[in-house]
Amino acid sequence: MNKKQLMLAALSATLAGGLAACSGKNAGDGPDAGAAGQKTKLVYWTGDRHDSEFIKEKVDDFNRTNSDGIEVELVVKGxxxxxxxxxxxxxxxxxxVIRVKENTIQTFYKKGYLAPIDxxxxxELRAEFPQMDVLxxxxxxxxxxxNYGTTMRLIYNKELFQKAGIASPPATLAELVEDAKKITAVGKxxxxxxxxxNFKSPGSALGRSARVIAEMSGYGGFGYDFKTARYDFTxxxxxIEAFKQMKDDGSMLPGVESLDIDPLRAQFAEGKIGMYLSFSAEAGVYQSQFPAKIEWAAAPAPTIDGNVKGASGFLGGQWLAISSQSAHKEAAWTFMSYMYGDPILQQYQEKGFGISMVPAVSEVAAKPEVYGIDGFLPNAHDGVWPVYPAVPVQGAKSDDVFFKYILDGGxxxxxxxxxxxxxxxxxxxxxxxxxxxxxxDPAFDPAKLAGQYAS
Structure with a gap:
């Protein structure tokens, strides 16, 4: 079975769905510290918060049960x-140990941060886990x-839609702007x-909103044109004009310029936000982290003009990596092996934290009982985009430039x-x-990515 078949098999399954302060490693802990009766201390960094309670529980279990004298400190960053x-x-x-993502692993590799695990x-592991070039x-x-993949959707408050007399989620940018205005008019x-x-971090905000709108409309979500091999943010x-219009209309929640993702989620769970765009992790968030007090759902992201000419990026293919600077790589792999065990990956899916990309897991995992999860299931408009060439641009990055325009114009x-x-x-x-x-690649056709979940 080839990689694409493996991925498609995995995705036939149902969708499955910061805590500690940063501290450095103990310089006195050598590679053989465990054998000497001392703990081999590892530090594990992740930027994920939607699954942080689950991950903390599993790290604590590892620390309590492993017989190798290894102790892992979990650090959840923002x-x-x-x-x-x-x-x-x-x-x-x-x-x-570092949590890597599809938009960071290439950069971290080029910077020399990662150690190969071959x-x-x-x-058995090579057969179970798909190898995906560049991912x-x-x-x-x-x-x-x-471990898992994620889809991107428009998340919306069904009660506010009904209150504003909106029959269905917006399919175009114009409808997005108009619906935001209607909701604000009846709810302000x-x-x-x-x-x-969550514009406190423009990269995070636009990476989960402008990106998917562009990709569904047939354009590279990071401004790169695969047909010409050039950047074009046109x-x-x-x-960006639609986002600015919502800001100018007063349709955005006050204070969005300093809003982080968790406070946004908390406000949505309380019924104060009509719509936002984000990843499929939100299903698990509103199940446990911020129990929703409202009826909500997820729908495909709108496109520029209502026509789907590309694919909503299906993200995944990586999870944990070993630091090239780690003095305890063997111990780090022992911990990684534990985290990649089928029981944990199966629970990860069943609790609604992500879509399994491992066929052996998706074949046995039960369907999670998570409210709103059906809207995040992979559909005919989801697909894996090629990886764009990330470059160290001089001056302000595109996300910062666009966010400043949304606030100040120009x-x-x-x-x-x-x-x-x-x-x-x-x-x-x-x-x-x-x-x-x-x-x-003059023949590149973004529409052909739709429905394809393997690179």
């Missing part, structure tokens, strides 16, 4: 995860294994607003032209240095 990780490597205080893999493998070596007196995003213009055409110039300059430099390989 939206500053990437910057904090950079700093940790600069100060030689990097964690031992020497630890048995034939968990680089230059023939594996750096992570898949009670502190209810039409739309919100397709984002109507999306000449959006000029801002986009400047982004295109700076990103393509960085791309050319990365190609010239050999850090990036990028070739035009």
């Amino acid at each position: 939206d500053d995860f990437d910057q904090a990780l950079d700093m940790s490597f600069q100060t030689s205080e990097a964690p031992d 020497d630890y893999l048995t034939d 968990n493998s680089f230059d023939g070596k594996r750096y992570s294994l898949p 007196a009670n502190g209810e607003y039409g739309f919100a995003q 397709p984002f213009k109507p999306i 000449d959006l055409d000029a801002l986009i032209a400047d982004l295109n110039k700076r990103y393509n300059t960085a791309l050319d430099a990365a190609i010239a240095s050999g850090d990036v390989v990028a070739s035009p």
Whole structure:
């Protein structure tokens, strides 16, 4: 069975769905500390908060039951995860185990943060966990294994929709703007607003909203055009204009510019937000982390004009990785092996934290009883996009530029032209240095990605 067949088998299953302060490793803990009767201490960093209670429980179980003298400290970071990780490597205080994602693993690999795990893999593990080029493998070596994937959807308050007389979720940007205005008009007196995003981190906010609208409309969600192998943020213009219109209309929850994702979720659970865009992890969030007091549902993200010309990015293929700086790589792999055990992965799916990408798990996992989960199930419009070439652009990043425009306005055409110039300059430099390989694909058709869940 090839990779695509494995992935499709996994996705025939149903959708399955910060805590500790940061601290460095004990410099006195050597690789053989466990054998000497002392604990081998590991630090595990994750940026995920939707599953943090579950992960903490499993880490505690490992610490209590493992016979190797290993003790793992779980550190849950916020939206500053990437910057904090950079700093940790600069100060030689990097964690031992790192949560990697589809939009970070390539960057972390290029920076030399990750250690290959091939020497630890048995034939059974190689057969069970799909190898996915660029998503968990680089230059023939594996750096992570898949656990779950996620879909992206519009999450909406059914009660506010009914109150505002809205029959169905918006299918176009124009409808999104109009529906947000209607909800605000009938709910503002009670502190209810039409739309919100977690703009405390523009990258996080636009990465779960503008990105999926662009991808469903047939454009690369990070501004990269696979047909031309060039950056072009022009397709984002109507999306960013629509967001600015909602802000100007007063349809956004007050204070969104400083709103983090968990406070947003808390407000939505209380019934104060009509709509926002995010990942399938929200189903588990409203089951346990922020029990929803309202009726809500998930629907496909709107497109620019109502026509689906691409695919909503299906994200996944990686989960945990070992730090290249870890002095305890063997112990780190022991912990990773525990976390990748079928019982934990099965519970992860059954509790509604993600869509299993491991066939052996999805074949036996029961359907989770999680409210709202059906709206996140993979559909004919979901698909895996190619990985775009991330480059170290000079100056403000696209998300920051767009967010500033949403708040303050300006000449959006000029801002986009400047982004295109700076990103393509960085791309050319990365190609010239050999850090990036990028070739035009004139035959690339984003519509053909729909319904395909393997790279």
